[in-house]
Amino acid sequence: MIQCEELEKRYGKSNVLTNVSFQIEEPKIIGLIGRNGVGKSTLLKLVAGHLKETGGNVQVFGKRPFNALHVAANVILIEDKMSFPPIFTLKEILLHAKRFYPNFATELAFDLLLYVGISEKNEHMQLSKGQTAVFNLIYGLATRCAVTLLDEPMNGMDEAVRADMYRAILKDYIAFPRLIIMSSHYLQEMEHLIEDILLLHEGVVELYAPLEEVQQMALRIVGQKEEIEPLLEKVHVFYKREQSPLFEAIIENNGLEIPASVKSQSLSASEVCKYLTSSKEGTIDDIFK
């Protein structure tokens, strides 16, 4: 479905993606994670055919997406900067969509719009930030494109609406399976939704694995310093902190035997991603020392 090989994207002299390789073959919901400016939006735009790759290769349905009509008809990219002609009301936008997207679920779109309390008589430009995000997401979901790319779709929505929208994504995905790639900074919120995690870091794919695997990748261990320190020599350490009398460390989970006196617990995928992409120059606390 999507294949990237050594994909590169440069804006002027700035390298955003340097060597991105991954392959997605089946319908699933994937969380695209990474720090700010790491190139999540750029990657989605490359897959949608909005941007041209600088190097490497990207293929969607076996075709280079840039300027490919077949890709444009089957891939939708939803982002906050999406705009519609100001002459149309939301109702007209949804009615017109069916002409371009034969699978467009007009009824579902109107039902969702009614549920979230957005009047179909509004114009897109009149909507608040949160309402715009909701409408864009509804539009993207209703297109039922085989590849649906959601670039931080929940930005601006309140917590209750976010919870509803996650549920809407899941329900529609179960009824009509397709590939949904969702970039977000709210990984913890969508852990129940996603099947795989695609983690970008410093221009490359740091990790592409099922969620359960990511959750098992690291451990938090807490105990006496003299018990912890020997363990740290045997594994990769993501983070350590001494808070007398206890010593805490986040370590790679490589099957190391942990003594019973040391408390260990798994991390959430969100925490694992945070430590995998954390600054190697120390923590924020070091700034204030």
Add this chain to the structure above:
Amino acid sequence: MTSLNNVSLAQNIWQQLLWKCRTFSSTFTTVLIVQIIFSVLSSGSGSSGGSYGSLLYNESIYSLDLLFIISIFSAIMLGWLLATQSIRNDNYSVVTTNFTETVSTLLFLVVLSIFTVFSALSSLYITVFTRLLFFDQVMVIKSALFEISTLFIFLIFVLIAGSASYFAKTLFDISKITFLLLTIVIIYSMQTGGISESTFFEFFLVQSMGEMLGKVLLVLTIFWGLTIAIRQRREVIRR
């Protein structure tokens, strides 16, 4: 898994043309209203008066000169507007590629040019009606001389103006320096007498209809060929 959408090039261009006609529907009414206002306010391009006993009459020669100039300016403005970034962004909320977007814009300009010609023609009748309604002046249409060739020339000049403007904006977006240099060269040539407005009209208005049609097609092919070539390389940047 959801089924794949199979959209043909022609189908997509047609849908986009309909979408553009709806999106810019206000342009059609604006053209019509502007033409009516100018028709009503101007009293034709020439007139003569006379009397038979107690009967006074005024004979007006009604021509499309003024409307032609207005239509050309409208086409230039619209061509520039259609090539702006925000309109391009709106188009990318539906199924679009650079190619289909440009071709559908060309077709939209053709539709608008045809509408402009018919709107200019109908303005004569609307003027007669408006004067009767609001100014209590009875006008009798003595004769109306419409030649197909005149209408065709009206149409192609409006279309060329819109196409040139669309191309100019595309060029402006890709290289402001090239656009500036080209503008300086044209202005300099006009100042030194190398080219003038009449050069442009003389180039197209030749005796043979076939030759004129050939020149029009050549110019349109150059404008749109270059526009498509430039736009094919452009990325979508929503700001």
